[in-house]
Amino acid sequence: MNYHRFDCIIVGSGGAGLMAALEASKLAGTAVVSKLYPTRSHTGAAQGGIAAALANLEDDTWENHAYDTIKGGDFLVDQTAAEVLCREAVECIYDLEHMGLPFDRTPDGRISQRRFGGHTKPNPVYDPAAPAGTEAAKPRIPVKRACHSADRTGHMILQTLYQQCIKQGVTFFDEFHMLDLIMVEGECRGIVAIEIATSELHVFHAKSVLLATGGFGRMFKVSSNAFALTGDGPAIAYRHGIPLEDMEFYQFHPTGIYRLGILLSEACRGDGGVMFNGEGERFMEKYAPNLKDLASRDVCSRSIYQEVRAGRGVGGKDYVYLDIRAETINKYKTSPTGEPVDSAWVSKRLPDIIDFARTYLGVDPIHEPMPIQPTAHYAMGGLPTDVHGRVLRDESGAFIAGLYSAGESACVSVHGANRLGTNSLVDLVVFGRRTGREMARFALDRPFQSLPPKPEAYVKAEIEAVLARPRVEPWVKIRDEMQRTMMDECGVFRTADTLTKARDVLVDLQNRYRSTGVQDKGTVFNTGLLEVLELGCLLDLAQATVASALARKESRGAHSREDFPTRDDSQFFRHTFIFKDGEYPGRIGYKDVDVILRQVDGRMEPKYPLEIRKY
Amino acid sequence: MSMRTLTVRIKRYVPERDRAPRWEEFKVEADPHDRVLDVIQKVKWDQDETIGLRRSCAHGVCGSDAMRINGVNRLACKVLIKSLPSDVLTLEPILGLPVIKDLIVDMKPFFDHYKSVLPYLINDDPPPTTERLQSPEERARFDDTTRCILCACCTAACPPFWGDDKYVGPAAIVNAHRFIFDSRDRGAAERLDILNDTEGVWRCRTVFNCTNACPREIKVTQAIQEVKQALLTGEVDTHSIVNIHQET
Incomplete structure (x- = not known):
């Protein structure tokens, strides 16, 4: 058995994992365990920007950002966490710049910023009495808050953090795939991982373990997510009795490449792009009269579905157009500068988007609109944590000693029922940094706790069982059915009927999953075996998602129940906690949303009062 | 179809x-x-x-x-x-x-070469409380080489690298270039020293295979030529883009 011992083990090498590694390794012995080479992580696919109220191009405050985040999350956001996010975003951006991140620049050499969906500030000329449709009738207007490096901001963040890890001499175990947590007496004491190149098992003994494994968009048929995004961290924790929070809230990004799901950044619309239905109508004017195409993602995705259902998709099909041609931006006066733009400007702002469209659609967006459809993109839910990344044991708020989570695998919750564009990157750096500090501090304060005999025994038996089973049916059939079911029955719109159907299909798929094996019995890069184990994670998370969605009988943010079309604050102004019971989702508990109160005229009143969410 | x-x-x-x-x-x-x-x-x-x-x-x-x-x-x-x-x-x-x-x-030799050129910002001056300033022109100077995704298409297409796996290879030079020509960086001399080694830029025979292989369309050969030029002249211009080697 290969045995390693580090104060801190970080699982996952995306933005959150690397940011935490940079912090933790300053104080404590730290290693990063990742199934991919770090630069392959999906943070690198983030495109448009990372929000922070730097006010480099116009007035802005972190309080504006916090309000937008809370409203964007349809008020399911924990408000203290949202304030931490938006306040610390500013210093984190400067930190990244000091690390060398090549942001685009303003003419005076400062970090350039662009508009993004749902990011606003109060309209200085707002007049409630102004006639509808006029500028003065809008209470809030878009603000340039997203710091960017063309449309490859995530690539720059990932590269910069990895570069700094090299500089700092952080230890990496690349292409090591975590398969289990070592939990003893309710504490986390390490992980078990498989070395992909040899199939050897490794035990990592640790005082603190951070799960920063990213999302699980691969449970859906059309997704912007990498193949690697199978939710290993949350799924394995869930099997150990650790709850998952707000799993019913899954974001569909409105502008995925038709059929492939590859992301076309919201920066397309931030920079003036417009969506059209098959009749050439700018349909977002109907659904979000103030912000139109810059409404938040859940609103835009639902609008596209509604257009398609009404037969107004392009050619009657299930897609609409995203148009970033300079002539369109000028015609609709959506240029972010207020001045007309030309094709050269669009090419400079969105080079990768243009490349994706040319490569995968055979469409040149400088001259033609791009066919798009909503694509499964981001999990608002995940492992419940506090603002220091400590994983919660249950809805009472007690912690699990030694276990942390940050980034998409975690639910702090700063995204609530719907995440704003760019806030995922903010989440990574702000909470990655905080969690790195906290886990190192915790590790320094205590000795290593003993491990049970043969901590790898469970994983070893599981692998042997999969390898020993006959291949009754190809496991890809099970995966394809899961993805189709989740897309059709638990997607942008849901009802009790569709969710019940999904629940039943998933039970059948789990049974079939447990009875089929793999063809490859080898030990060198047996990626077939690992794909099967990843599918097991996705199936568990899909079941948790469906069960949480069935229980939430309201519509809020990304969770749209057609049988309960309105938000119900009297019953559901609270977070869902789901626990696993044996093989299936079990108890569901609820935890109140964290609300900030402030004194107004001698009374305590909510700082962010509930409001009906309109854009 | x-x-x-x-x-x-x-x-x-x-x-x-x-x-x-x-x-x-x-x-x-x-x-x-x-x-x-x-x-x-x-x-x-x-x-x-x-x-x-x-x-x-x-x-x-x-x-x-x-x-x-x-x-x-x-x-x-x-x-x-x-x-x-x-x-x-x-x-x-x-x-x-x-x-x-x-x-x-096995990607390890590739990443070892990458790490050998100090692929990170070197600047020990205390940073300002906000961002370091950089003009759009200075930012544009090294934009092309920021796009590298370390896929190894270039290095693995390079005949000198096939013949000599000690050669740092195009990808490492691209990532050195990204910092050498960044106006905020102070490590150019150190990196240029590394690349002046017998296993550095002079192994390049300007075959252009790297440029043709790059999926990000980085002008790899040009970046290598710019590093060679900096070594020959002893000057690093971080302010303006100069076309040393026109590529077609």
Whole structure:
């Protein structure tokens, strides 16, 4: 058995994992365990920007950002966490710049910023009495808050953090795939991982373990997510009795490449792009009269579905157009500068988007609109944590000693029922940094706790069982059915009927999953075996998602129940906690949303009062 | 466009099974809009699960699936079937790095070269409380080389690297360039010293294979020439783009 011992083990090498590694390794012995080479992580696919109220191009405050985040999350956001996010975003951006991140620049050499969906500030000329449709009738207007490096901001963040890890001499175990947590007496004491190149098992003994494994968009048929995004961290924790929070809230990004799901950044619309239905109508004017195409993602995705259902998709099909041609931006006066733009400007702002469209659609967006459809993109839910990344044991708020989570695998919750564009990157750096500090501090304060005999025994038996089973049916059939079911029955719109159907299909798929094996019995890069184990994670998370969605009988943010079309604050102004019971989702508990109160005229009143969410 | 029946020839090597690499052929129905990656996975999932390859993002930004496709280095997720001239698709691992299994090579030597050029910002001056200022022109100076995704398409296409695996190779030089020409960096002299070594930039024979192989369309050869020029003149201009070597 290969045995390693580090104060801190970080699982996952995306933005959150690397940011935490940079912090933790300053104080404590730290290693990063990742199934991919770090630069392959999906943070690198983030495109448009990372929000922070730097006010480099116009007035802005972190309080504006916090309000937008809370409203964007349809008020399911924990408000203290949202304030931490938006306040610390500013210093984190400067930190990244000091690390060398090549942001685009303003003419005076400062970090350039662009508009993004749902990011606003109060309209200085707002007049409630102004006639509808006029500028003065809008209470809030878009603000340039997203710091960017063309449309490859995530690539720059990932590269910069990895570069700094090299500089700092952080230890990496690349292409090591975590398969289990070592939990003893309710504490986390390490992980078990498989070395992909040899199939050897490794035990990592640790005082603190951070799960920063990213999302699980691969449970859906059309997704912007990498193949690697199978939710290993949350799924394995869930099997150990650790709850998952707000799993019913899954974001569909409105502008995925038709059929492939590859992301076309919201920066397309931030920079003036417009969506059209098959009749050439700018349909977002109907659904979000103030912000139109810059409404938040859940609103835009639902609008596209509604257009398609009404037969107004392009050619009657299930897609609409995203148009970033300079002539369109000028015609609709959506240029972010207020001045007309030309094709050269669009090419400079969105080079990768243009490349994706040319490569995968055979469409040149400088001259033609791009066919798009909503694509499964981001999990608002995940492992419940506090603002220091400590994983919660249950809805009472007690912690699990030694276990942390940050980034998409975690639910702090700063995204609530719907995440704003760019806030995922903010989440990574702000909470990655905080969690790195906290886990190192915790590790320094205590000795290593003993491990049970043969901590790898469970994983070893599981692998042997999969390898020993006959291949009754190809496991890809099970995966394809899961993805189709989740897309059709638990997607942008849901009802009790569709969710019940999904629940039943998933039970059948789990049974079939447990009875089929793999063809490859080898030990060198047996990626077939690992794909099967990843599918097991996705199936568990899909079941948790469906069960949480069935229980939430309201519509809020990304969770749209057609049988309960309105938000119900009297019953559901609270977070869902789901626990696993044996093989299936079990108890569901609820935890109140964290609300900030402030004194107004001698009374305590909510700082962010509930409001009906309109854009 | 209708489906095409492809003959997929894969250079197989499974160390537990094969004493030497061998060719294996598979027949597969492919949609012209499919990526080469889709076709390989279809073969893997439906016909032979033992085929080894790396992949993750599937749209050309993570750099996992570099391989030789019909004799040239490409990312399998960035080549569409409709672009193939014939119905025979030949797949091999990239050259110059040890093969572990099938299309998977050992990336460690590649990343070691990358790390050897100090690929991080060096500037020990205390930073200001906000951002360091940099003009749009200074930022544009090194924009091209910030796009590298470390896929190894360039280095594994470089004849001098095939002949000498101690040569740092194009990708490492690209990443050195990214910092040498960043106005905020103070480590240019140190990096140039490393690249002035016998295994540094002078191994480059200006073959342009690297530039042709880059899936991000980085002007790799030009970046290498700019580093050579800086070594020859002893000057690093971080303010303006100069075309030393016009590429076609």
